[in-house]
Amino acid sequence: MRHSKKHPLLLGSLLILGSGVAMADGLDFDADANGTVDRGEYYIGAGATGQYNTWDMNDDGLLDENEYGRIDADWRFDDLDADDNDFLDAGEWYDATFDAFDDNEDGHWDGDEWDDAGDAGFWDV
Numbered sequence: 103m104r105h106s107k108k109h110p111l112l113l114g115s116l117l118i119l120g121s122g123v124a125m126a127d128g129l130d131f132d133a134d135a136n137g138t139v140d141r142g143e144y145y146i147g148a149g150a151t152g153q154y155n156t157w158d159m160n161d162d163g164l165l166d167e168n169e170y171g172r173i174d175a176d177w178r179f180d181d182l183d184a185d186d187n188d189f190l191d192a193g194e195w196y197d198a199t200f201d202a203f204d205d206n207e208d209g210h211w212d213g214d215e216w217d218d219a220g221d222a223g224f225w226d227v
Contacts, residue, residue, distance in 0.1 A: 138210035144200050145193075155193045175193035 131147030203219045
């Protein structure tokens, strides 16, 4: 993975994801109620917000550099394009945001990691 795990770089991007979508405190995406959010639960929860699709102006399921530029995110497009195909798919976007707050790299967000995302503005409306 080429993207950085530095939280401050995500602030603009995370505020964008949260815009128009109300997120409550706690592990809202924790479908199996085990106290953590795994990558699959995160993909389902974040995908349900529909935000990625609103950025996809031509409805091809991918973000090109122009579409990405319109969301005013702090991350460089090239840093997120893990497969170097000049497009961002939803998986690349969700991987980058999930990995940024999985501080112990165990594949789950615990309560503290969820809170860290909130402190960085992820759940702001």
